[in-house]
Amino acid sequence: MCGIFYKSNFYTKTNEDKFIKACNLLNHRGPDDYGFLFNKEHSFGHKRLAIRDVLHAKQPMSILNDHLIYNGEIYNQKELEKKLDSPLEFNSDTLLLLKLLMKYKEGILRDLNGIFAFVYTHMDEVWIVRDMFGVKPLYYTFYNKDIIVSSEIKSILEYTNQRVVDKEGLCELLGMGPSHSQAKTVFKGIYELRPGHYLKFKKDAPLEEYVYYQLKASEFHLSYEETKNKVRFLLDRAIKRQMISDVDLSTFLSGGLDSSIISTIVAMNKDSLDTYSISYENSEFKENAFERSRDSDFTHLVSDAIGSNQHDIMIDNKSLVEGLRKAVLIRDVPGMTDIDSSMYFLAKNIRKKHRLGLSGECADEVFGGYPWFYEKKKKLTTFPWIRNLDYKESLLNDKYRKILNLKKYVMNEFDMAIKETPIHASDSKSTIRERQLSYINMKYFMTNLLDRKDRLTMAASIEVRVPFCDKDLVDFLYNVPFKYKYRSKVEKKLLRDAYKGTVIDDVIDRKKSPYPKSNSTEYHNEVVKLLREVLEDKNSILYEIFDIDKIKDILNSTEELEVPWYGQLMRKTAFLAYLYQIDYWFKTYKIKLEIE
Numbered sequence: 001m002c003g004i005f006y007k008s009n010f011y012t013k014t015n016e017d018k019f020i021k022a023c024n025l026l027n028h029r030g031p032d033d034y035g036f037l038f039n040k041e042h043s044f045g046h047k048r049l050a051i052r053d054v055l056h057a058k059q060p061m062s063i064l065n066d067h068l069i070y071n072g073e074i075y076n077q078k079e080l081e082k083k084l085d086s087p088l089e090f091n092s093d094t095l096l097l098l099k100l101l102m103k104y105k106e107g108i109l110r111d112l113n114g115i116f117a118f119v120y121t122h123m124d125e126v127w128i129v130r131d132m133f134g135v136k137p138l139y140y141t142f143y144n145k146d147i148i149v150s151s152e153i154k155s156i157l158e159y160t161n162q163r164v165v166d167k168e169g170l171c172e173l174l175g176m177g178p179s180h181s182q183a184k185t186v187f188k189g190i191y192e193l194r195p196g197h198y199l200k201f202k203k204d205a206p207l208e209e210y211v212y213y214q215l216k217a218s219e220f221h222l223s224y225e226e227t228k229n230k231v232r233f234l235l236d237r238a239i240k241r242q243m244i245s246d247v248d249l250s251t252f253l254s255g256g257l258d259s260s261i262i263s264t265i266v267a268m269n270k271d272s273l274d275t276y277s278i279s280y281e282n283s284e285f286k287e288n289a290f291e292r293s294r295d296s297d298f299t300h301l302v303s304d305a306i307g308s309n310q311h312d313i314m315i316d317n318k319s320l321v322e323g324l325r326k327a328v329l330i331r332d333v334p335g336m337t338d339i340d341s342s343m344y345f346l347a348k349n350i351r352k353k354h355r356l357g358l359s360g361e362c363a364d365e366v367f368g369g370y371p372w373f374y375e376k377k378k379k380l381t382t383f384p385w386i387r388n389l390d391y392k393e394s395l396l397n398d399k400y401r402k403i404l405n406l407k408k409y410v411m412n413e414f415d416m417a418i419k420e421t422p423i424h425a426s427d428s429k430s431t432i433r434e435r436q437l438s439y440i441n442m443k444y445f446m447t448n449l450l451d452r453k454d455r456l457t458m459a460a461s462i463e464v465r466v467p468f469c470d471k472d473l474v475d476f477l478y479n480v481p482f483k484y485k486y487r488s489k490v491e492k493k494l495l496r497d498a499y500k501g502t503v504i505d506d507v508i509d510r511k512k513s514p515y516p517k518s519n520s521t522e523y524h525n526e527v528v529k530l531l532r533e534v535l536e537d538k539n540s541i542l543y544e545i546f547d548i549d550k551i552k553d554i555l556n557s558t559e560e561l562e563v564p565w566y567g568q569l570m571r572k573t574a575f576l577a578y579l580y581q582i583d584y585w586f587k588t589y590k591i592k593l594e595i596e
Contacts, residue, residue, distance in 0.1 A: 001136075001463035002059070002071040003029030003151040005045035006119040007159070008126060010203040011145040014043040022158035023047065026151055029071070029458045035059050037067065041124050041203075044069050051356055051463050054246050057092035065123050068098045071151055072116025072136050073465065075241040080111065101127070106198060109212040113471045117193075119149050126201040132213045133362070133469050134195035134447040137454055141190045147201050152455070153332040156190055157589070164188040166594045167403060170545070173582070174392060175406035178335045178566060179385070179448035181413045186333050188594065195447065213471075215442075217424040217435060220479045224494075227484055230476060232498040238470035239265045242358060250274040250354040252346075252464075253310070254515070255298025257492060258360030260507045261499050262467055266358060267306035274353065275299070275308040278346045280338075280518040281316045295516055298507060305504045315345040317523045321530070324577055325584055330459040331452075332589070334581035336566075337574045338518050340456055347460035355462055361453055362468040365438070365446040366477045367492045368485040369512055371568070373437055380436055382414050385445050388565040395554075397547045403595060417443060422478075434482040442474070445567075517569045524573045528555055531576050534583045541586040542579060544593070551579065 003026030007014050016038055023036070023045030030047025037044040037060040046059040046069045061068045074080065074093040081088065081096060084103070088095055093114075100108045101120045106127060115135035120127045128149055130138045140149045143160045150156050157163055165173070169186040180186070183194050193199065196213035222230065239262055243249060251263040253275035267273045277299045296312065303310035315323075323341025328334060330344065350357060364370050372384035382389075393406045421439040423432050450466065457464045467473075477485075480494070487493035496508050532555060534540050535548065542551065554576065561571045585591065 001029065001049045001051060001073075001458060002069075003027075003047035003155075003458075004069040004071050004117065004119060004149070005151070005155050006069060006126075006128075006147075006149040007043040007143070008146040008148075008201065008203075009039075009041050009043060010124070012143075014038060016043070018159055019043055019045060022150075022155040025154045025158055028461055029151060031461050033058060037062070042067065042121050042126070044119070049355065049458075049461055049463060050247075052244070052246050053090060053092040053094075056090040057094045059094060061094050061098050063098060063102065066098065066102050067121045068094065068101065068118060070094050070097060070116065070118035072114055072118065072131065073242075073463075074112060074114040074116065075238075075244075075470070076111075076113040080108075083108075083111075106200075106210070106212065109198060115465065115469070117151060124203050126199075128193060128199040128201065129212075130193045130195055130197060132196045132471050133442065133450065133474065135450050135454065135466060135469055137451060138193045139185065139190055140193060140199070147199075147207070153185060153187060153190060157187075157332070162187065162189055163590055164592045164594050168409075170400075170593075170595075171404050171406060171409040173334065174396075174404065174545075175389065175410045176386070176413065178333075178578070179383075179444050182417075182443060195443075215422050215439065215475070215478045217422040217427065218479050219424060219426055220481060224484055224487075227480055228494060228498045231473070231494060234470065234473040234476060235261070235467060235498070236265060238467040238473055239358070240269060241470075242465040242467050243269060245356050247356055248354060249356040249358060250276060250350055251308075252357055252359040253277050253299050253302060253308070254360070254513075255295045255302055255507065255510075256360070256513055257496065257499075257503070257507055257510065258363035258468065260298075260302045260503050261495070262358050262360055263302060263308060264306050264499075264503050267308055273306070273308040274311060275303055276311045276313060276346060276350050276357070278342050279312065279314045279516065280320065280342065280520055280523070281314055282522055283516075283518045283520040295513065298510060301504060301506050311349070313346050313349045315342050317518075317520055317526060319345055320518060320520075320523055321526045324527075324530075324581055325588075326459075327456065328581050328585050328588070331455050334578055334585050336448075336452055336570070337577035337581065338523065339515060339570075339574075340452060342516075342518075343452065343456040344459055347457040347462050351460045351462050357457070357462060357464045359453060359464050359466055360468060361449050361466045362446055362474075363492070363495065364512070365441040366468060366474050367495050368434075368438065368482055369492045370441070370445075371491075373434075373441075373482070374486045374491060380418070380433055382411065383440060383444060384437075385567050386410060387567075388561065388563045391561070391563070392565060395546055395550050397545065400545050414440070431481070435478075438478060514568050517574070527573055527577045527580065531555060531580050534580060540583050541591075541593070542583055546579075 005023040032050040033048040035046045044060040117136040117138035166188045200208045327340035
């Protein structure tokens with residue numbers, strides 16, 4: 001995995017010192033090597049984390065007038081090599097991709113199976129490409145008519161100093177946040193390339209955007225038994241493909257179904273395996289509708305069964321609080337508070353021994369594991385994880401409640417997503433609803449979790465692969481009837497049945513439990529203390545946007561939020577921490593607010 005930074009030179013010459021300084025902000029994404037290339041038309045910067053073909057594959061990679069900077073992994077490399085006229089000079093998916101692009105241009109994109117973000121140039125033409133599901137981040141902006149592209153927003157901010165948040169950015173932050181709309185960021189004029197899309201840019205021509213991958217709806221005729229076997233085949237293949245590496249790999253193990261499947265299959269195909277889990281200091285387990293059991297009760301059962309070296313990582317409350325600030329600097333925007341802090345802490349501990357891990361993200365989105373998939377509601381009316389929008393809107397002051405109209409903003413994005421959901425002519429009303437749920441989960445909720453995983457782990461210089469996000473598996477599951485996925489009133493029953501007899505029964509039968517949050521009173525009190533200190537500064541952005549008396553009422557109250565404000569578990573402490581992050585972000589990034 002790597003960090004990439006690019007600027008065209010069609011209209012303005014690149015300031016090379018400034019370019020290098022901006023690219024150096026991506027050092028965490030690639031501490032092993034770096035490369036720069038400046039020519040008449042293009043400027044390239046690359047930071048390398050060496051995972052495959054460690055000795056070769058230096059970037060930017062060039063053949064004659066074709067150049068490539070690339071972040072990612074191609075999993076179907078052997079199949080793609082057959083499309084070349086001659087063997088590769090060395091075993092590198094970077095070299096493979098460059099040669100395929102030279103031969104087929106954008107026509108090769110639909111054949112790629114992997115996670116990637118790259119910039120490829122031929123003469124004065126620029127192709128900017130992102131993987132199918134948004135596993136790897138990619139952002140762009142225009143600067144004096146030239147295009148700038150980066151793995152992270154921080155490099156764009158450094159080069160352009162465009163630090164403006166407008167009305168739309170605030171709606172993203174306060175309405176959609178900590179997720180975000182398709183193609184948008186909170187920064188004015190800075191965009192995220194949509195998954196499955198690519199851009200073409202050429203001098204004296206408008207920017208063109210194309211879709212090279214999209215989900216396709218089709219009729220489904222396989223029996224449950226045939227479907228179960230196909231799932232097992234596709235997921236096994238995805239896991240084994242993603243094990244390919246020139247460095248040792250580890251797995252994230254929560255003791256839940258998804259991570260246990262991955263860890264079990266990896267252990268069956270590897271001599272030894274290190275597995276890692278996270279827990280919180282002084283965090284009392286509190287059973288609720290979403291959390292029925294402790295992860296720690298299951299991680300060791302799985303580890304003992306597969307013979308892995310289990311590492312229990314506990315994050316202390318001091319690190320958890322410090323991580324609230326660090327996570328903002330990593331993500332360039334407020335995020336999922338303690339969930340982000342703990343992920344970074346876990347990644348740092350894994351990095352002491354490993355630079356590669358496999359993780360279970362995306363299983364709930366593609367197998368319908370969240371409660372909102374199987375709760376019996378007649379109509380889908382909004383994003384089900386944005387669960388307390390009325391409450392958040394009520395905390396704004398009168399001025400911003402009228403200016404922003406968060407509900408309208410979120411509903412416009414929701415309506416657009418519903419309209420673009422791929423459906424089949426034969427779909428019933430219930431099937432259409434199931435497809436809509438699946439689509440919006442993959443396009444919004446899943447991309448947020450993938451962004452979190454990439455940013456917080458790459459900040460510790462770790463590559464994380466996500467087998468449940470395999471293209472062939474996702475394509476197949478999009479058309480599998482929900483009655484197969486949710487069966488006998490058990491979520492992800494299809495996946496459970498596919499691995500029954502391979503993964504231990506304790507896990508097969510375990511009720512789904514989300515990524516853990518801290519229930520520590522000490523942590524909560526520290527968050528309250530931090531926010532109180534923020535509110536002592538009348539120049540805080542919170543005074544500009546919110547009804548501060550209402551914020552203070554929350555701080556002084558001992559009552560919990562009745563409904564999470566985001567996702568399944570993000571309640572009062574997380575909301576207060578999010579407010580703290582907003583203040584820290586505005587001050588640290590020197591954000592200029594542009595509302596009128």
